Amino acid sequence: MKPLFALFALSVTLAAGPAPATVDASKFPSLQAAFDAVPEAGGLVTLPPGVFEITEPLRVKTGDTRIVGAGAATHVVNKNEEGAPAFILRPPQLDEDKKARLWRIQMADLRISGSEKSGDGIFAEYIQEIYLEGVSIDHHGGHGIQLKSCFEDPRIADCILTYNKKSGIEIFDCHDIVVNANHFEENQDALHCADSFNLCMNGNNIDDHLGHGIIIENTYGSVVSGNMIEECNGTAVILDRDCYGITLSANVIAHHLEGGIDLRDACGCTLSANTFTIAHRFSVRVAAASERNTITGNTFCNTYIGAGQDKRPAVAKTPMGIDEGTGILLETGVNGLTITGNTFSGLSTEAVWADGDAKNLLVTSNLCMDCGRRTAKGTPWLRLPEGAAVLLKDNLLPAP
Secondary structure (H helix, E strand, O other), X not given: OOOHHHHOOOOOOOOOOOOOEEEEXXXXXXXXXXXXXXXXXXXXXXXXXXXXXXXXXXXXXXXOEEEEOOHHHEEEEEOOOOOOOOEEEOOOOOOOOOOOOEEOEEEEEEEEEOOOOOOOOEEXXXXXXXXXXXXXXXXXXXXXXXXXOOOEOOEEEOOEEEOOOOOOEEEEOOEEEEXXXXXXXXXXXXXXXXXEEEXXXXXXXXXXXXXXXXXXXXXXXXXXXXXXXXXXXXXXXXXXXXXXXXXXXXXXXXXXXXXXXEEOOEEOOEEEOOEEEEXXXXXXXXXXXXEEEEEXXXXXXXXXEEOOEEOOOOOOOOHHHOOOOOOEEEOOOEEEEXXXXXXXXXXXXXXXXXXXXXXXXXXXXXXXXXXXXXXXXXXXXXXXOOOOOEEEEOOEOOOO
């Protein structure tokens, strides 16, 4: 019998032109010199351990290029005081050719720090299939990462974005976006995604933000699930400016001084299986511009831990220290909303209340316990307008 390999003809054809290169940055006088040594065909740039202080942005100008450091031991420090980014990933001819694009730039395993006077950690424009993994970005005066018109399949995974004066991640005009398993700590806002499509944001840890958690504007067909979002001075999740077809599911939304989820301008969206606890003004707010949405299977609660006890006190030195729980606020003019199968308990507010007129409301099969702690005596826990366009049925409330 002939050997198996002899039964097949193997043909390998090498492409003409320059081949990708491996560039060891330790052998160059500067990091920029190492990036400039990458041929047009791309390659691998390895960054050694060390602290590298820069005063001008490091520019990456080639596609099919991967930049890899030695983890946190590779530390790029942006000393620029005029608002310039640490890294600029951008087609070099973009100013002359608006159709210029670079494909498949990747960065991994390094730290990039700045100051209040520096700009973004990474600014990327018109980079298709960009991939950022395991990058630590902190203390910038701008955004941690800014993606501008990186339209095709941007991916940000396992990065840590901390103490940046603007958003941890700023996304504009992108499509099929993956933001997974990152840690955000004490930026202004964690993530802002605008004028985009198909954001997939899962498994992130978002903590201690000076503004809001996740802000999504003019974006559709997206999912935000399995995230832990805690202690924003503002609101955990905001949908605004013509959002539609978005699912917010299985998130823990805990301890926010403003609110949990704010549907400012969102239609055809689903909120399901989320847990809301210690949201101060509202757990969910639905504005008049938000229509035809579904809120189902969520838990709205305070810090109750059983046996008649709350984990936090009713009074403390700061608002962050007190017990709190809130329900769903409907602003005047809401049209088309299903609220079903939720549990409301230990709330200072009503379970669901409307500021004014609303129509096409279906509020059924919800469980309400120990609500209205700070409302006037006799205030109904489901305080909604009456009429044929409001169906309030089969909710379980304690007898008066």
